[in-house]
Amino acid sequence: MSHLPDPWVSTGTLPGRDVVEAALDDAYERFRDLDEGTVIEDVPALAGAEPDLFGVVFTDTAGAEHARGDVHHRFSIQSISKAFVYALVCQEIGHDAVLERVGVDNTGVPFDSVLAIEHGEGHPMNPMVNAGALATTGLVPGDTDDARWDFLVHGLSRFAGRALDVDEEVYRSESRTSRHNEGLASLLASHGRLHGDPGAVVDLYTRQCALRVDAHDLAVMGATLANGGVNPSTGERVVEAGMARDALSVVASTGMYERSGEWLFEVGVPAKSGISGGIVMMSPGKGAVAAFSPRLDDAGNSVRGRRAGALLSRALGLDLFASRPAGTRS
Ligand code: GLU
Numbered sequence: 063m064s065h066l067p068d069p070w071v072s073t074g075t076l077p078g079r080d081v082v083e084a085a086l087d088d089a090y091e092r093f094r095d096l097d098e099g100t101v102i103e104d105v106p107a108l109a110g111a112e113p114d115l116f117g118v119v120f121t122d123t124a125g126a127e128h129a130r131g132d133v134h135h136r137f138s139i140q141s142i143s144k145a146f147v148y149a150l151v152c153q154e155i156g157h158d159a160v161l162e163r164v165g166v167d168n169t170g171v172p173f174d175s176v177l178a179i180e181h182g183e184g185h186p187m188n189p190m191v192n193a194g195a196l197a198t199t200g201l202v203p204g205d206t207d208d209a210r211w212d213f214l215v216h217g218l219s220r221f222a223g224r225a226l227d228v229d230e231e232v233y234r235s236e237s238r239t240s241r242h243n244e245g246l247a248s249l250l251a252s253h254g255r256l257h258g259d260p261g262a263v264v265d266l267y268t269r270q271c272a273l274r275v276d277a278h279d280l281a282v283m284g285a286t287l288a289n290g291g292v293n294p295s296t297g298e299r300v301v302e303a304g305m306a307r308d309a310l311s312v313v314a315s316t317g318m319y320e321r322s323g324e325w326l327f328e329v330g331v332p333a334k335s336g337i338s339g340g341i342v343m344m345s346p347g348k349g350a351v352a353a354f355s356p357r358l359d360d361a362g363n364s365v366r367g368r369r370a371g372a373l374l375s376r377a378l379g380l381d382l383f384a385s386r387p388a389g390t391r392s
Pocket residue numbers: 139140141142173174192236243268271335336337338362
């Protein structure tokens with residue numbers, strides 16, 4: 063009889079290396095030819111992404127990495143930055159202040175919705191939708207735009223364990239198409255819910271979204287949140303354990319756009335995706351799966367990434383909600 067834990071169970075330890083390697087092979091081979099979904103068209107600099115790129119990687123909280131495919135292809139982090147900026151801002155201003163100013167509730171409407179602000183009487187609702195992400199980025203400390211940018215780029219780089227840089231083409235392209243985010247920021251400001259100048263906050267947010275990462279980086283970043291805020295590759299503490307926990311709880315309820323409830327129900331792991339095709343899913347105490355593949359479903363989640371993530375959640379026992387009666391462990 064195996065001494066390994068039942069893969070369905072979230073508590074306990076990960077399966078052994080052979081099981082993890084076999085699961086990665088399975089996730090990669092099974093979905094590498096899946097061609098459902100479409101590459102984002104709204105942002106010209108992202109529309110040209112090679113649709114067949116696919117990489118998937120699992121990094122555990124001891125820093126061991128298991129990777130398949132295009133895990134070193136770089137892409138802009140986009141919405142995934144929201145999770146990490148949120149953790150950094152929580153660290154700076156505290157749990158209660160962020161809860162009061164940004165909120166944590168699911169809006170039930172798309173990520174860039176104006177209605178969510180109006181329904182919430184001016185409150186941005188949660189930090190994974192754009193209104194809340196803009197409010198969160200507005201709370202980044204610093205006296206000047208440069209100081210605030212330094213805080214963000216250094217903070218996200220510490221999560222990744224290497225110096226991240228901006229994809230200037232994506233930044234310029236999104237700056238030209240950021241009217242909607244400018245509208246959200248102005249609306250928040252009109253409700254007294256945005257700290258800072260709306261134009262400057264949108265610019266900072268647009269740059270944060272254009273930071274370049276690869277799937278390997280995302281897995282290290284996710285594994286840092288899953289490892290009580292300590293980067294398992296560098297050993298550096300990036301945020302306190304409580305802030306890592308807060309970020310994961312918000313990601314769990316809202317990280318997969320308007321499919322967040324369905325994702326949590328089916329897969330049971332906090333995950334954040336972005337429109338360039340990245341996705342990172344984090345299982346506290348165990349590690350993070352990251353995937354990159356640019357074809358998206360209609361909610362904006364990478365199709366191959368979503369499918370590979372769901373498979374790995376089961377195979378590696380990452381599901382937070384699965385349990386087994388005491389005394390039945392083999
Ligand atoms: N920069 C994009 C925006 O805010 C990010 C979108 C995303 O990845 O969800 O509109």
